[in-house]
Amino acid sequence: MALEAVTLESYREDLVSSGLVIKTSELAKVYEMGSEQVHALRGVDLEIRKGEYVAIMGPSGSGKSTLMNLIGCLDSPSSGKYWLAGRLVSELDDDELAYIRNKEIGFVFQTFNLLPRATALHNVELPLIYNGTPAEERLEKAKQALSRVDLTDRMHHKPNELSGGQRQRVAIARALVNSPSIVLADEPTGNLDSRTGEEIMALFANLHSQGNTIILVTHENDIAQHAHRVIYIRDGKIASDEAVKK
Numbered sequence: 001m002a003l004e005a006v007t008l009e010s011y012r013e014d015l016v017s018s019g020l021v022i023k024t025s026e027l028a029k030v031y032e033m034g035s036e037q038v039h040a041l042r043g044v045d046l047e048i049r050k051g052e053y054v055a056i057m058g059p060s061g062s063g064k065s066t067l068m069n070l071i072g073c074l075d076s077p078s079s080g081k082y083w084l085a086g087r088l089v090s091e092l093d094d095d096e097l098a099y100i101r102n103k104e105i106g107f108v109f110q111t112f113n114l115l116p117r118a119t120a121l122h123n124v125e126l127p128l129i130y131n132g133t134p135a136e137e138r139l140e141k142a143k144q145a146l147s148r149v150d151l152t153d154r155m156h157h158k159p160n161e162l163s164g165g166q167r168q169r170v171a172i173a174r175a176l177v178n179s180p181s182i183v184l185a186d187e188p189t190g191n192l193d194s195r196t197g198e199e200i201m202a203l204f205a206n207l208h209s210q211g212n213t214i215i216l217v218t219h220e221n222d223i224a225q226h227a228h229r230v231i232y233i234r235d236g237k238i239a240s241d242e243a244v245k246k
Contacts (some may be wrong), residue, residue, distance in 0.1 A: 018049075019049045019050045019051075020047055020048070020049055020050075020083070021048055021049060021050045021052075021084070021085055021181050021182060021213050022046065022047065022048040022071065022082075022083070022084060022182065022215075023046070023047050023048075023082075023083045024044055024045060024046045024047075024070075024080065024081065024082045024083075025045055025080055025081045025082075026043045026044075026045065026079065026080040026081070027041055027043065027044040027045075027046070027067075027070060027077050027079075027080035027081070027082055027090075028041050028042060028043050028044075028077060028078050028079045028080050028236075029041040029063075029066050029070065029075070029077055029078050030078045039236055040063050040066040040236055041063045041066050041067060041070070041077070041236045041237075042063075042235070042236035042237050043080065043237065044063075044067060044080070044236075044237065044238055045238070046231070046238065048182075048213065048215065049213075050181075050213055051208075051211050051212075051213055052213055052214075052228065052229060053204075053205075053208040053213075053214045053216075053226075053227045053228045053229070054214070054215050054216065054227055054228070054229045054230075054231060055215075055216045055217075055218060055223070055224035055225075055226070055227035055229070055230045055231070055244075056068065056215065056216070056217045056218075056230075056231050056233060057218060057219065057221070057224050057230060057231070057232050057233070058219075058232060058233035058234060058239075059219070059234070060219075062233045062234050062235065062236070063233050063234075063235070063236040063237075064217060064233040065217070066236075067233060068184065068186060068215075068217045070082060071084075071182075071184060071215065072101065072105055072107065072184050073089055073092075073097045073100050073101045073104075073105060074101070076090065076092075076097070077090050084100065084104055084105075084181065084182075085104050085181040087100070102127055102130055102131050102178065103131065103178060103180070104180050104181040104182070105180050105181070105182055105183075105184055106174070106175030106176055106177075106178065106180040106182070106183040106184065107175055107184055107185075107186070108168070108171050108172055108175050108183065108184070108185040108186065108188045109171065109186050109187075109188075110186060110187040110188065110190035110191055111191060112159070112167045112168060112170070112171045112191070113171065114159045114167060114170060114171060114174075115159075116158065116159050116160065117158065118158065119155065119156050119157060119158055120146060120151060120154055120155050120156070120157055120158075120159075120162070120170045120173075121139075121142050121143070121146065121155040121156060122142075123159075123170055123171075123174055124142040124145050124146055124170060124173045124174045124177050125138050125139065125142040125177070126174065127174060127177055127178050128141060128142065128177060128178065131178070138177075141177050142155075142173075142177055143155065145173035145174070145176045145177040146170070146173045148173065148176060148207070149169040149170075149172050149173045149176075149203060150169070151166060151169050151170065151173065154166060154170075163196070164191060164192050164193075164196060165192060165196035165199055165200060168188060168189075168191075168192065168196075168200050169200075169203065172188075172200075172203065172204075172207075176207070176212070181213065182213045182214070182215055183207070183212055183213065183214045183215070184215050184217070185204070185214065185215070185216045185217065186217045187217065187218055187219070188200060188204075188216070188218075189201065189218075189220075189223055197223070201223065201226045204216070204226065205226060208228075214227070224244075225244055227244060228243065228244050228246075229241070229242070229243050229244060230242055230244055
């Protein structure tokens with residue numbers, strides 16, 4: 001085995017043993033807009049440990065959405081390195097990134113992103129269908145995920161038969177079904193009234209207490225305060241990274 005390969009494997013083991021689920025080094029993203037270059041991220045160094053509950057904040061155009069896309073393996077950096085669960089994902093191709101997204105990341109979106117004609121159970125099953133999990137196993141895992149969000153009695157309902165809060169619970173169950181390394185939530189209360197939003201944040205708190213690593217992207221300070229650590233992005237860089245006082 002080449003020395004470089006040995007070094008990479010050793011570093012991977014060090015990351016895993018130290019409890020780091022996410023590590024970035026000089027992560028940068030540049031977009032070409034005609035003849036102009038837009039520097040969305042300008043060398044971000046970030047570490048998130050297994051079991052942390054982190055909020056990422058920043059004004060429009062700050063780079064927080066770009067950072068979310070890179071963390072979620074929805075895009076690749078222009079330069080820098082990104083390790084997820086000990087794997088150097090910043091150098092993977094699109095097919096490999098798709099595999100990592102399915103296996104390691106559970107997404108929760110503001111708009112729920114549910115199939116309108118499918119039941120809650122089938123919506124939760126989808127990631128398992130994509131990765132080839134046998135039917136009986138995926139059915140059991142989907143039922144367990146719905147149970148974790150208190151929706152066992154709604155598993156055969158379609159999205160239009162559910163409230164907004166229940167739809168988001170289905171989306172959270174879908175994010176959990178693969179037992180991902182991280183749950184990445186993008187403005188998860190953005191389409192909900194304040195009371196329902198608080199219920200969803202209480203659910204995230206419960207999931208975090210069970211050991212899930214949660215990364216919350218939001219522009220609302222009161223929502224960010226539910227996390228235990230807030231990272232503020234400005235002009236493509238980390239402007240502050242502080243623990244939340246409870």
